[in-house]
Amino acid sequence: MILEQCPLPIVLAPMAGGPSTPELAAAVSEAGGLGFLAAGYLTAEGLGDRLAATRRLTTRPVGVNLFVPSAPGDRQAVAAYAATLAGEAARAGAGLGEPRYDDDAWAAKLALLQRDAVAVVSFTFGLPGSDVVTALHEAGSEVWVTVNSPEQAAAALDQGADALVLQGIEAGGHQGGLTDPPPGLGLLALLQLVRAQTAQTAQTAQTAAPLVASGGIATGAAVAAVLALGARAAALGTAFLACPEAGTAAVHRQVLRAPGTTALTRAFSGRTARGIRNRFMTEHPDAPAAYPEIHHLTSPLRQAARAAGDPEQVNLWAGQAFPLAAGIPAGQLVRQLADEARDAAAAVSRYLPGT
Numbered sequence: 001m002i003l004e005q006c007p008l009p010i011v012l013a014p015m016a017g018g019p020s021t022p023e024l025a026a027a028v029s030e031a032g033g034l035g036f037l038a039a040g041y042l043t044a045e046g047l048g049d050r051l052a053a054t055r056r057l058t059t060r061p062v063g064v065n066l067f068v069p070s071a072p073g074d075r076q077a078v079a080a081y082a083a084t085l086a087g088e089a090a091r092a093g094a095g096l097g098e099p100r101y102d103d104d105a106w107a108a109k110l111a112l113l114q115r116d117a118v119a120v121v122s123f124t125f126g127l128p129g130s131d132v133v134t135a136l137h138e139a140g141s142e143v144w145v146t147v148n149s150p151e152q153a154a155a156a157l158d159q160g161a162d163a164l165v166l167q168g169i170e171a172g173g174h175q176g177g178l179t180d181p182p183p184g185l186g187l188l189a190l191l192q193l194v195r196a197q198t199a200q201t202a203q204t205a206q207t208a209a210p211l212v213a214s215g216g217i218a219t220g221a222a223v224a225a226v227l228a229l230g231a232r233a234a235a236l237g238t239a240f241l242a243c244p245e246a247g248t249a250a251v252h253r254q255v256l257r258a259p260g261t262t263a264l265t266r267a268f269s270g271r272t273a274r275g276i277r278n279r280f281m282t283e284h285p286d287a288p289a290a291y292p293e294i295h296h297l298t299s300p301l302r303q304a305a306r307a308a309g310d311p312e313q314v315n316l317w318a319g320q321a322f323p324l325a326a327g328i329p330a331g332q333l334v335r336q337l338a339d340e341a342r343d344a345a346a347a348v349s350r351y352l353p354g355t
Contacts, residue, residue, distance in 0.1 A: 007032035013237030014065035016040030026057035031334035044108035061119035068126030069103035073290020094304040124176030148177030168215030172319035218321035220340020242327035268315040270294025279312035
């Protein structure tokens with residue numbers, strides 16, 4: 001298990017669309033955690049370039065995350081939603097994008113990762129298929145699958161997943177499980193439910209599939225909490241958004257430092273995601289479940305808003321604990337989280353008689 005080779009139980013959650021960089025992934029791995037590259041929205045060639053750049057920065061293990069292709073959305077629903085965005089296009093001074101369907105270069109990226117294997121290939125938005133799992137195992141990679149419910153966990157294990165990434169509803173960015181809308185389980189409940197379920201089917205606790213906890217984790221105390229609930233590691237994304245190595249847009253960094261709340265939305269991409277609440281989310285609550293069509297439709301608006309520094313028309317993906325994101329180097333953050341987790345575990349023992 002690759003996590004046995006990582007000195008610290010801290011995983012960088014992959015963040016597609018900009019924040020995920022070779023520098024960020026390498027820094028987390030170099031500090032003793034497990035860095036990840038997000039392959040979403042990249043070409044296979046672009047992913048290969050980023051993987052090569054990461055390997056120039058570290059010899060430690062890294063992972064790559066892929067989007068499992070979604071089913072095409074309803075064309076009429078997409079067209080109806082597009083008609084509501086005419087005012088947004090005028091406001092941004094940009095046209096709407098073509099709401100096209102694509103599979104995010106699925107086959108080409110899988111072929112690349114079979115030729116040039118990484119320690120872990122993780123999947124969001126669905127199950128990769130048993131044939132894909134077998135091919136990646138033969139290439140030497142572990143396979144992790146993101147799930148949002150015990151039922152999804154069982155389905156992933158049936159396909160041969162080596163580990164489960166349990167993503168609570170608190171998490172920033174897209175809910176990466178198998179269904180949309182997501183089940184809505186918080187991370188602590190999800191961890192307890194899946195741990196009980198996998199313990200029933202495994203011969204021993206040691207043979208149960210490792211669980212990686214994700215969603216709302218921003219401090220070492222939270223890392224300690226999920227480890228106490230049976231997770232083998234904690235995955236953090238939002239906590240790294242403000243790090244200098246992250247490719248987070250300037251307008252996004254600015255909003256991370258301001259007061260605000262998060263909410264779930266399909267308005268930007270057509271798939272449920274959590275971001276910092278802004279005008280666009282509030283005024284467009286009825287986007288259909290149509291990913292990636294809506295993503296392509298709104299892409300020019302978001303690009304124009306980022307260039308103009310307008311936070312009201314940008315997908316500001318962030319988890320519920322985003323105010324705790326610290327703008328320190330990623331390696332320093334990994335080590336700080338580990339120290340805080342040790343202190344939290346020691347502090348708990350004071351309240352348990354006999355320990």
